[in-house]
Amino acid sequence: MAGKSLLSLFAVLLWSPKVLCYVEDLDDTFKEKRMDEVWLVEFYAPWCGYCKKLEPVWYEVGAELKSSGSLINVGKMDATAFSSVASEFGVRGYPTIKLLKGDLAYNYKGPRTKEDIIEFANRVAGPVVRALPSRQMFEGVLNRHSVLFVYIGGDSPLKEKYIEVASEMIVYTYFFSALEDALPTNVTLQELPSVAVFKDRTYFLYDAYQDGELSSWVNRERFRGYLHIDGFTLYELGETGKLVAIAVVDEKNLTEESVRLKTLIQRVATEYRDHFSRDFQFGHMDGNDYINSLIMGEVPVPSIIVLNTSNDQYFLLGEPVKTLDQLVQFIHSVLDGSAQAQGGDGIFQRIKRVAFDARSTVMSVFRSSPLLGCFLFGLPLGVISLMCYGICTAESDDGTEELDLLKREALPEEDEYEDRRREGEEEEEEERQEEKSAADKKVD
Numbered sequence: 001m002a003g004k005s006l007l008s009l010f011a012v013l014l015w016s017p018k019v020l021c022y023v024e025d026l027d028d029t030f031k032e033k034r035m036d037e038v039w040l041v042e043f044y045a046p047w048c049g050y051c052k053k054l055e056p057v058w059y060e061v062g063a064e065l066k067s068s069g070s071l072i073n074v075g076k077m078d079a080t081a082f083s084s085v086a087s088e089f090g091v092r093g094y095p096t097i098k099l100l101k102g103d104l105a106y107n108y109k110g111p112r113t114k115e116d117i118i119e120f121a122n123r124v125a126g127p128v129v130r131a132l133p134s135r136q137m138f139e140g141v142l143n144r145h146s147v148l149f150v151y152i153g154g155d156s157p158l159k160e161k162y163i164e165v166a167s168e169m170i171v172y173t174y175f176f177s178a179l180e181d182a183l184p185t186n187v188t189l190q191e192l193p194s195v196a197v198f199k200d201r202t203y204f205l206y207d208a209y210q211d212g213e214l215s216s217w218v219n220r221e222r223f224r225g226y227l228h229i230d231g232f233t234l235y236e237l238g239e240t241g242k243l244v245a246i247a248v249v250d251e252k253n254l255t256e257e258s259v260r261l262k263t264l265i266q267r268v269a270t271e272y273r274d275h276f277s278r279d280f281q282f283g284h285m286d287g288n289d290y291i292n293s294l295i296m297g298e299v300p301v302p303s304i305i306v307l308n309t310s311n312d313q314y315f316l317l318g319e320p321v322k323t324l325d326q327l328v329q330f331i332h333s334v335l336d337g338s339a340q341a342q343g344g345d346g347i348f349q350r351i352k353r354v355a356f357d358a359r360s361t362v363m364s365v366f367r368s369s370p371l372l373g374c375f376l377f378g379l380p381l382g383v384i385s386l387m388c389y390g391i392c393t394a395e396s397d398d399g400t401e402e403l404d405l406l407k408r409e410a411l412p413e414e415d416e417y418e419d420r421r422r423e424g425e426e427e428e429e430e431e432r433q434e435e436k437s438a439a440d441k442k443v444d
């Protein structure tokens, strides 16, 4: 045992200096030298926990990009030490990952794993629109990517628009261009030029009249029709403005009923694609924790829920779903407004949200460390009780008749304390919303 751990210690010692040197520590001279090269930079703060978690991943990213012969430079910058540079790049939270290419800066918002970060870096560092000169290459990229956009045709105003959209949306997905003779045999186009999205083993064409702006169509169509959804994806899906229909299941205990609901949702997603894909995203989610906190209630597992992330409304079926028809009808009723909406973003729901968040914060502190919880929340209460007690007993020495009156006077003080606390929480909520809107900004 001891020998083995000694060996691994050696391995770390030998390995790390080699890996470390692939990630450059950046300072304020970085502003000048970045212009001629492509840089992948992590802005961190020394005290930030998520940054510490990212650190080993970051060194692996540096090592792998270097060993694959990539021209992307990897660096990290202590944003607290060089705050003026960091603020010039619009860094607001830690860690912030950016790919810098010329005078463009692209934010990375995906999962912080080596594979995802490298995929992002290679995609964004390359050309925003990649050419597909042959049918073979076209079929090759169809096999490699689950979602991709293709412009088909020669030069046109649509192509200029496409390139413009691609240079912004390259953070999310791939953009290609091809001439008609490179099209796979089973793709037929009515007119040229066209923009198509290939996904779900088929393709959809952009229609300027029906679909509106190219950029908003790309934003809506950049996901597969059926997804495994987690909290992060749900937030991203929300940005498409589509409703999200989810089978909530327990992946660790997939009962017959869960599998049935998942299958039903999957069938609606594929068999009713033409009816619903314009307005709906479909998928399943593991566990109900995230949904519960979103709707501030409890959804049964397994069950099917439809979320409108634009206004926080949700829709539940009154009865257990038995048939595909029943589910299709339910989805129709959500679309035409006849289904009963719950939740929402009204003032009452917002107050409920503040109270709900406060409660779950307190609960999570108590759950993870009861002693700290007692200290944090017990101490102020204790101090206040002691003060009340002090006031009451001190005055009661003079005469017991005054006691009641004074007690009543002491009460408002407690209320005031509550109010101040609530104000504090609202500020927190605002901060969170600010963070959210900051995250909304895709490209600087």
Ligand SMILES: *[C@@H]1O[C@H](CO)[C@@H](O)[C@H](O)[C@H]1NC(C)=O
Residues within 6 Å of the ligand: 184, 186, 187, 198, 201, 202, 203
């Ligand atoms: C083209 O046909 C092949 C084989 O039938 C199929 O696997 C593929 O999904 C089709 N591609 C499109 C874009 O329809």
Ligand SMILES: *[C@@H]1O[C@H](CO)[C@@H](O)[C@H](O)[C@H]1NC(C)=O
Residues within 6 Å of the ligand: 253, 255
């Ligand atoms: C799985 O879920 C079923 C139904 O909810 C429950 O009766 C059963 O005890 C669960 N099994 C496990 C291993 O949790």
Ligand SMILES: *[C@@H]1O[C@H](CO)[C@@H](O)[C@H](O)[C@H]1NC(C)=O
Residues within 6 Å of the ligand: 243, 308, 310, 311, 313, 334, 335, 337
């Ligand atoms: C979802 O919310 C948006 C924004 O409030 C609203 O315009 C839309 O009609 C809602 N959709 C449904 C089906 O309720």
